[in-house]
Amino acid sequence: MQCPHCHQENQDGAQFCRVCGKPLGAFDGGAGLIKRALVVIGLLLALLAAAGLWFVFHGNAANPAASGNQSSSAQSTSPVPASTLVKLGVAYGTEKEAWFTWAVQEFAKTPEGSGIHIDLKPMGSIEAANAIVRNDAAIQVWSPASSLYKTILLRNWKAGHADTDPLLKETILASTPMVFVMWQERYDAFVQHYQELNFRTIGQAINEPAGWKTIAEKPDWYFFKFSHTNPSQSNSGLTALVLMGYDHFGKTSGLDAGDITNPDFQTWLQSIEKNLQGAASGLVPSTGTLMTSMIQRGWSTYDCVLVYEANAIERLDQAGGRWGPLRVVYPPYNMWNDNPYYVLNVAWSSPEQRRAADAFGQFLLSPAAQRQAAAHGFRPASQLVGTGDPDSPWVKYTAVGIQRQVPGTFCDPPNPEVMENLLLAWQRSQSAK
Amino acid sequence: MIGRIFARPVVSLMALLMLCLAFVAGCDKGNNNSSQTNSNSNSSAPPANPNAVEVLLLYGSEKQSWIDDVTPTFNASNAKLANGKVIHVSTTPMGSGESKDALLSGHTQATLWSPASGVFVQLGNAQSQIKGQPLIGPTKELVLSPVVIAMWKPMAQALGWPGKAIGWADVIALAKNPDGWAAYGHKEFGRLKFGHTHPEFSNSGLISILAEAYAGAGKVRGLTTDDLAKPEVGQYMADVEQSIVHYGSSTGFFGKRLIQDGPQYLSAAVLYENMVIESYSQQTSVPLVAIYPKEGTIWSDHPIGIVQRPWVSDEQKEAGQIFIDYLRAPAQQQKALQYGFRPAEGSLGAPLDAAHGVDPAQPQTVLELPSAAVIDATIQLWKKNKKHSDIALIFDKSGSMNDDNKIGSAKKGAIALVNMLAPEDSVTFIPFSTEVTVMDPVVLGTGKEELINHINMMVADGNTHLFQAIKLAKDKLMARRDPKRIQAIVVLTDGEDNGNDVSLSQLLDQLQVIEEDDASIRVFTIGYGNSAKLDDLKRISKATQAQEYQGNPDNILSVFRDIATFF
Numbered sequence A: 001m002q003c004p005h006c007h008q009e010n011q012d013g014a015q016f017c018r019v020c021g022k023p024l025g026a027f028d029g030g031a032g033l034i035k036r037a038l039v040v041i042g043l044l045l046a047l048l049a050a051a052g053l054w055f056v057f058h059g060n061a062a063n064p065a066a067s068g069n070q071s072s073s074a075q076s077t078s079p080v081p082a083s084t085l086v087k088l089g090v091a092y093g094t095e096k097e098a099w100f101t102w103a104v105q106e107f108a109k110t111p112e113g114s115g116i117h118i119d120l121k122p123m124g125s126i127e128a129a130n131a132i133v134r135n136d137a138a139i140q141v142w143s144p145a146s147s148l149y150k151t152i153l154l155r156n157w158k159a160g161h162a163d164t165d166p167l168l169k170e171t172i173l174a175s176t177p178m179v180f181v182m183w184q185e186r187y188d189a190f191v192q193h194y195q196e197l198n199f200r201t202i203g204q205a206i207n208e209p210a211g212w213k214t215i216a217e218k219p220d221w222y223f224f225k226f227s228h229t230n231p232s233q234s235n236s237g238l239t240a241l242v243l244m245g246y247d248h249f250g251k252t253s254g255l256d257a258g259d260i261t262n263p264d265f266q267t268w269l270q271s272i273e274k275n276l277q278g279a280a281s282g283l284v285p286s287t288g289t290l291m292t293s294m295i296q297r298g299w300s301t302y303d304c305v306l307v308y309e310a311n312a313i314e315r316l317d318q319a320g321g322r323w324g325p326l327r328v329v330y331p332p333y334n335m336w337n338d339n340p341y342y343v344l345n346v347a348w349s350s351p352e353q354r355r356a357a358d359a360f361g362q363f364l365l366s367p368a369a370q371r372q373a374a375a376h377g378f379r380p381a382s383q384l385v386g387t388g389d390p391d392s393p394w395v396k397y398t399a400v401g402i403q404r405q406v407p408g409t410f411c412d413p414p415n416p417e418v419m420e421n422l423l424l425a426w427q428r429s430q431s432a433k
Numbered sequence B: 001m002i003g004r005i006f007a008r009p010v011v012s013l014m015a016l017l018m019l020c021l022a023f024v025a026g027c028d029k030g031n032n033n034s035s036q037t038n039s040n041s042n043s044s045a046p047p048a049n050p051n052a053v054e055v056l057l058l059y060g061s062e063k064q065s066w067i068d069d070v071t072p073t074f075n076a077s078n079a080k081l082a083n084g085k086v087i088h089v090s091t092t093p094m095g096s097g098e099s100k101d102a103l104l105s106g107h108t109q110a111t112l113w114s115p116a117s118g119v120f121v122q123l124g125n126a127q128s129q130i131k132g133q134p135l136i137g138p139t140k141e142l143v144l145s146p147v148v149i150a151m152w153k154p155m156a157q158a159l160g161w162p163g164k165a166i167g168w169a170d171v172i173a174l175a176k177n178p179d180g181w182a183a184y185g186h187k188e189f190g191r192l193k194f195g196h197t198h199p200e201f202s203n204s205g206l207i208s209i210l211a212e213a214y215a216g217a218g219k220v221r222g223l224t225t226d227d228l229a230k231p232e233v234g235q236y237m238a239d240v241e242q243s244i245v246h247y248g249s250s251t252g253f254f255g256k257r258l259i260q261d262g263p264q265y266l267s268a269a270v271l272y273e274n275m276v277i278e279s280y281s282q283q284t285s286v287p288l289v290a291i292y293p294k295e296g297t298i299w300s301d302h303p304i305g306i307v308q309r310p311w312v313s314d315e316q317k318e319a320g321q322i323f324i325d326y327l328r329a330p331a332q333q334q335k336a337l338q339y340g341f342r343p344a345e346g347s348l349g350a351p352l353d354a355a356h357g358v359d360p361a362q363p364q365t366v367l368e369l370p371s372a373a374v375i376d377a378t379i380q381l382w383k384k385n386k387k388h389s390d391i392a393l394i395f396d397k398s399g400s401m402n403d404d405n406k407i408g409s410a411k412k413g414a415i416a417l418v419n420m421l422a423p424e425d426s427v428t429f430i431p432f433s434t435e436v437t438v439m440d441p442v443v444l445g446t447g448k449e450e451l452i453n454h455i456n457m458m459v460a461d462g463n464t465h466l467f468q469a470i471k472l473a474k475d476k477l478m479a480r481r482d483p484k485r486i487q488a489i490v491v492l493t494d495g496e497d498n499g500n501d502v503s504l505s506q507l508l509d510q511l512q513v514i515e516e517d518d519a520s521i522r523v524f525t526i527g528y529g530n531s532a533k534l535d536d537l538k539r540i541s542k543a544t545q546a547q548e549y550q551g552n553p554d555n556i557l558s559v560f561r562d563i564a565t566f567f
Helices: A032-056 A094-108 A125-133 A147-160 A184-194 A199-206 A212-216 A235-249 A263-273 A286-299 A307-322 A351-364 A367-375 A416-431 B004-025 B061-076 B096-106 B118-129 B153-158 B168-176 B180-182 B201-216 B230-243 B251-264 B274-277 B314-327 B329-338 B374-387 B399-420 B444-456 B464-480 B506-511 B534-543 B558-564
Strands: A084-090 A116-122 A141-143 A169-173 A172-183 A302-310 A326-329 A340-344 B054-060 B086-094 B112-114 B143-152 B267-274 B287-290 B301-307 B388-394 B426-432 B486-493 B520-529 B547-549
Touching: A084 A094, A084 A286, A084 A307, A084 A351, A094 A116, A094 A286, A094 A307, A094 A340, A094 A351, A116 B054, A125 A141, A125 A147, A125 A235, A147 A169, A147 A340, A147 A416, A169 A351, A172 A184, A172 A235, A172 A286, A172 A307, A172 A416, A172 B168, A184 A199, A184 A212, A184 A302, A184 A326, A184 B426, A184 B506, A199 A263, A199 B374, A235 A263, A235 A302, A235 A416, A235 B004, A235 B287, A263 A416, A286 A302, A286 A307, A286 B143, A340 A351, A340 B399, B004 B399, B054 B061, B054 B096, B054 B314, B061 B143, B061 B251, B061 B274, B061 B314, B086 B314, B096 B118, B096 B201, B112 B314, B112 B388, B118 B201, B118 B301, B118 B374, B143 B153, B143 B201, B143 B251, B143 B274, B153 B180, B153 B287, B153 B426, B168 B201, B168 B230, B168 B274, B168 B301, B180 B274, B180 B374, B201 B230, B201 B251, B201 B267, B201 B374, B201 B444, B230 B374, B251 B274, B267 B274, B274 B287, B388 B399, B388 B464, B399 B444, B399 B486, B399 B520, B399 B558, B426 B444, B426 B464, B464 B486, B464 B506, B464 B520, B520 B534, B547 B558
Parallel strands: A084 A116, A084 A141, B054 B086, B054 B112, B388 B426, B388 B486, B486 B520, B520 B547
Antiparallel strands: A141 A340, A169 A340, A172 A302, A172 A326, B112 B301, B143 B267, B143 B287
C-alpha cells in the first residue's frame, strides 16, 4: 500500500510508513475530519439559537436553581459526588507518564470527563497484559507502548476465557521509534573504537574483558554498561530482543523460530543478556523508569540504554543539568511503537466504564492532547499536529541526533511463536549467570 | 458560558453535541450525566470534612533533616483526599533494616515506607513474598546519595586524593598495614580507625560489607555465593573488619560523631555523600571530603512506596500517594538539594560541589547490586568474620529497682542484648548495689544459658555504688585487652552513685580514651527511670565517645537492641 504522505510503498497491513513514520490508513488525514467538524459547528450554532428561543419563551419557572445565586463564578455548581463517579483504571506504559498525567488532569476539566475518575496505573506493557489475563478487575483500559504483545495477550486470554475477545476497541495514539541513548563523551570514545553503535558492537563492548580500558584507555570507566528493560515485563525489552534477532540475521521481516533457536544466535544473545547492567538484581521493568534511572545515576550506572525516542526527548535537557550531554542514535534495524489504546471487553468492565474509556481515548486524540504528546516527544497520530515547527523536538534536538526522518530500516513484528522463543532464550540467559 | 438556568435545554444540547462528535469521530457516545457546564467545577473543593486521614511514614533516618523540614508545611497546607478528608502525616525515622523488620512483624503499622536503599526493599519483599505478598508496592525515588568513604582531607591527601583515584582496596590495604598511616609518611595519624554501621540494621553498613566481599573476590560485578564460599574472601573481610572501631545502627550517628569528635575518633567512615556536605555547615577541625571508591559504589536511592498490608486503608493509600507526589514536587526537591541530596528530579547545583568536599561528576562506576540470596549470604559471612566483642554488662540491682518492677523489664532487655551478640563475643556480668560482684567472663558460644540464668536470678536490694562498678569493669577489660576485639561497658542504673570509693572526676580521668595504643573502652550508659542522674551518665559516655540512653520499662528492650548494634 502507498503512503498518502510521502507516497512510498509499504507492506499491506502496516500501520506506519517505513520511510516517514506517519500513520497509514488508520487516519484519513485532516480533510475528512475538517469537513465533518464544519457540519457539527453548523449544527451547534443552530441548536444554540434554539436554546435561546426556548429560554425566552419558557423562562426559569421550572428550574429552582435559577432563582438562587447566579454568580458568574458558578460557585453554585457542585462537584460530582464520589459515589457517582465512574472509576476507570488505565494500565499504561511509563513512557507516557508525563503525557497521560497531563491528559487526566485536563480531561477532568471537560464536561465529558467531569464524571469520571481515572486511576492511572503505570505498568510495563507486558506486566499489564499479564494482569489482564489474570482478570485484574482494576484495569479497564490497556495502553502499552506498542501492539507487539497484542497477539500474545489474545492467545493467553483465550486459553482461559473461551472464545471471547478482551479488546473492544483499538485506537492508535502516537508513534515513537527505538533509540540508543548514550553519554556524548562515552559515545565519542565508543565510535572511535568501533565506528558504529549497533547491537553487534554493543555485544563486543559488553564482553570486552578489560572494558573501557581497552575501548578508550579509560580504566576508571570500568566495564561498558548497557541495559534495556526486562523483556518479560516491558515492551521495549521484548523489542530489544526482536531487534537483536533482525540485526544478527540482517533481515527486516520473516524472523522465525529457526532463527531464534539457531545456536550461534543463542550464544550471542546470552553473551549480551547475562552481562546487562542490572541483570543480577533484576532489570528495570519499564522504559520510563529506565530512562529516569539513567538521568539520576548517570554514567556510573549506564553508559548506554535502549529506550523509546520519546523517553530520550523528554530527558535531554535534564541530562545536561546533572551529568552532561546525551547522544541519541537510531538502531539500524528498528521498529515503530504505536502506543495503542485498548478499551477492554471484559466481565469486570461496565457499560459506563467502557463509555468513559472511549471518552478518554477520544480526548487523547484531540488536537490539544496530540500537541501535548508531541511536546513530550511522541510523533502524533493526528495529522492536525505537525512535527516540523521550529520548537518541535524534531527540530530543536537535531544536534544531539534526533531526526524527523528516521534513518535505518524498519522491521515487521514477528509472530507470537518467535516472541515466546525469544523470551525463553532470554530467561535461559538469566539462569546461566 | 452557559449557567445552570439553562440546565434543561442545555442537557438536550449537550446530548446532541455528543451525537455530533460521535459522527465526527465515528463512534457512539453515551449520555453525559453532568449538569455542570462550568469548566472549573471539578477543581472546586467539596465542603470541609472534619475527619482526617492519618498517614505514618516510616523512613531511613539519613534524610531526617529534609523530612522534618518539609512535612510540617504539607500538614499546614490541609491537603485533602477526593472525598474531602484532610491528610495528616506523621513520620518516624529508623534504621533501614530495623524498619524492614518492624513492618514485617507488624510492630509498626506504617502507610508509607522509605528505607535508604532499594536493597532493603528487595530484602523486605523477598522475605514477605514467602507469605504470599510483597511488603511494599511499586516505588519511586525521593532523593539519591551515593555511598562514599568520608575521610579527613589531610588523610585523603596522604593517599593521593584528589589526583589519584582511591578505592576500597587502598583503604583495606591501609587497614591491614601494621604500620598504619606511618606507611604513608604520616606517623602522626596513628592507625587507621575505620567505621561502618551494622549491616543488618543499616544500609551503609550493608553496602560496606558488599564492597568488602567484591574486593575480596577481585570483582566489581557478578558476585555469587560460590565467591563468598572461598576462604580468601572471608579472610579478606576479617582483615578489614579489624580496623573497625565499633558498629552501630545509624549512619547518622556515625556522621555526627565523626564531625563532633574529629580525627581522633575515626580516620574515615562509610557514610553518604550528603553527610559530607552537611559537615560543612558545622565547625570541624579539618574538612571532610568524599572519596568515591574507584572500584565502584552503590547508590542510596531512597525509594518510597505504599505498604502492602491489611492495615493500610484505601483512603490511606490515596493520602500516601498525595504525600509522595508532594515530596517529589520541584519545591521539595530543591530543598533536598540544600540538604546535600541529589534530587530525584531536576538539576544539580550548590552545595553539590568541590567547595563542600564532593564531586557531582562522580561516581564513575557502581558495584553491581547482587541478588537477595547473595546479599543474605554476605551478611552471614560478615557475622563469622566481624570484629568480636568483650562486653562488661554492669547491672544496677539496688533496692529502688523493685519500684514499678523496673528490674523485671531491665532483665528482659539485658537478655535481649545477650541474644543479639555473636557466639564469639564474651560478656562479663557485673551486678552491683552496695557490693559490686565481678563475675568471670562468659564466652557466649558455650556459656550463654548460664549467663542468662544469672541475670534472671538477680534480686534487687541495697545502695548504688555505680562508679566503683564501672571502674572495676574497666580494670577487668583492660586486663584482657585485645586490639582485635571491641571492648565496651554497658551500664544500666536507675539512680545516682552513693558510694565513697571513686568520685566522678576520678572515674572520668581513668576512662579517657587512650589514643596511642588505641585501647579505647567505650561506656554505653542507660539512665533507667526518673531518678537516674543523667548528667553524670552523659559525661561518662561522652568521655569515652560512646552513647547515652534514657530508658524506661516501655523502651528498655529497644534501647538494649540499639546498643547491641554497636558490637
